[in-house]
Amino acid sequence: MPSNSSEFAQRIPADIRCAQDYEIAAQGTMSEASYAYVAGGTGQDLSVAANLAAFAKWSVYPRVLRDVKEGHTRVQLGAQTLAHPILLAPVAFQKLAHPLAEIATAHAAQAMESCIVCSTLATSPLEEVAAAAGSEKWFQLYFQTKREDTLQLLRRAEAAGFRAIVVTLDASIQVASMRALKAGFRMPEDCLAVNLPQLEQQKVELSAGASRIFQGMMLAAPTWSDLTWLMSQTSLPVWVKGVMHPEDARALQAAGVAGIVVSNHGGRSLDGAPASLSVLPAIRALVGQDFPLLLDGGIRSGTDVFKAIALGANAVLIGRLQMYALSVAGALGVAHMIKLLCEELEICMALAGCATLADIDANALLPHL
Template identity: 45%
Template sequence: MTQPIPPDVVALSDYQRYAAAILPAPVCAYVEGAGADGLTAQANQSAWQGLRLHSCLLCDMRGANTDLRLFGLELPHPFLLAPVAFHGLAHPEGEHATALGAAATGSLMVVSTQAGLTLAEIAQQAQGPLWFQLYMQAERADTLSLVRRAEAAGYRALVVTVDAPVNGIRNTEVRAGFALPEGLRAVNLDGMRPPQIRALPGRAATFLGLLDHAPRWEDILWLKAQTRLPVLLKGIMSPDDAERAVEVGADGVIVSNHGGRALDTLPATAEALPVVVRRIAGRVPVLCDGGIRRGTDALKALALGASAVLVGRPQIHALAVGGAAGVAHMLTILRAELEVAMALTGRRNLAEIDETVLWPSS
């Protein structure tokens, strides 16, 4: 049974602190785990913290709001719930509870391919908008099956994760001996054929079949021809990949380093975001995740050109501590912090947030 939200939970870091005391150590290692030495995961947060804001006084703030229109959706704020696997690790109601918390705040939830509930089950109970995060499968027929299920259930966009054809080297969760508990699995992948891996002594599986059917640019072209849903590519960190994404018809890109869980020593998303935005040059929306823990982080991301931001680990922290109410409270905290930051920098709406919000670096 989820306990009431402790009264001293007033920031996302408080949810993280309480979740660490609630979750079993191996689960905590999985949730917090990052690639290799965790340098990119650490950099994600420190990079936002290192940017300074430029205050603006005595501004006319009448009619201020955080409203956002994104791919045909009218959203009350720019905080989206990033795709995260296996919410059942944090709460017995799993993705149902997360979706309920998102809906209570008008927030958009991106459902993971590796959810512990089916796409249809989540959509049937969800009261708010959903996008589907797609891991493309070894067989195109299996990928198409996922797409058709998402379409039939009313998901409003496809978010294709392109930066993890293989898992990162996650030493922390391996040391902790993490394994999924009995009864929790990626149910949406039931019956699908995994890559055929060859076994050789002293060799990892990476170059022994694991990558034989990893997605390529031509697969994005194929996917675009199969659906009318908007297709966003998640995991874009370089301007060249951003350019290629637009060329193959992506409707949007998400600047992301997988929360630092894939390739360690990639730059922080705060570093990559303005570079990608310059190359995209307004042709498609650019979103961003990685280390968003404060409303001021979101303000900085919007100032650097993001249309919206996604929040990953904090939703699991909040889910573990307070269930659906915790998720709603966590999002409410972020929105309140953003509103205060906008008020103190003199920005009445998201369209007024630009690079002049940031203190000059030199």
């Protein structure tokens, strides 16, 4: 992979004119195999394609004679007020894109008043990520096989100053995409999940007739009892990421979670799952207007952010664009990408006659027939 050394100042390429341009530019800064891994999902990338296509199914109505001179993009998420609704998703193994990895991303989040969600599978110590980030920082948690290991991660996140826990529940099984496999992707030796205990991998011995999936890979998958236990162990707000079914959303709301991230894991979990945007309206209808919902998956522009909010999201998470911008120009690139998304959102809001996020609703959109 071409070197993105921190020893020299990186610059934003002159041909970056919109946030999505970073997706193209990253093909020249990442190795072919690493780019294939980041861009791909799982299987045939059906859900990756669905996420992108879902936004193209909607147009935005332009409006006239609206007074938006006092416009802003502030959003309230629980007890936190953010300057804009664009958060950085928990993306694993960021050293694939840049030597400074999550540290650079955290600096960008601080500069742009964004909230970073640090992954359990970060390649930088979570304490260092927290120190580099601003006050708005959340920690994404994967349940570990042993509860004491999960609890250790939780306590470290609390001590580091993360303000919320985001539990991912939809990724017990992840299979690399055909695209990444064909490109020969292998995780580099220096690309390690440094926050996980370095335990010897114990191979599960299956009995005759047992399933490698059900009795093997899913053996340690979290259940309701695990989530209930986790929520009893912390005073921090606990969000759940990876929710796609309205009934799951309603049950989680009843269980007392702080909010939900509507997400198909960027197409990296169940290939053939619907687009995150497609299920968002039904989930919003079931949980009501006051329950916090974030959307993850497929956003490539500020207009996409507008559409997600119109269909029920309070804010959005940016995943792949984060990695592309990090690869191209490090912390500066990620900050610039967020700035472009914010400006694209403001342009869309202004021309659609929406002075605040609260003014955006489904009446602003027209579905393509």
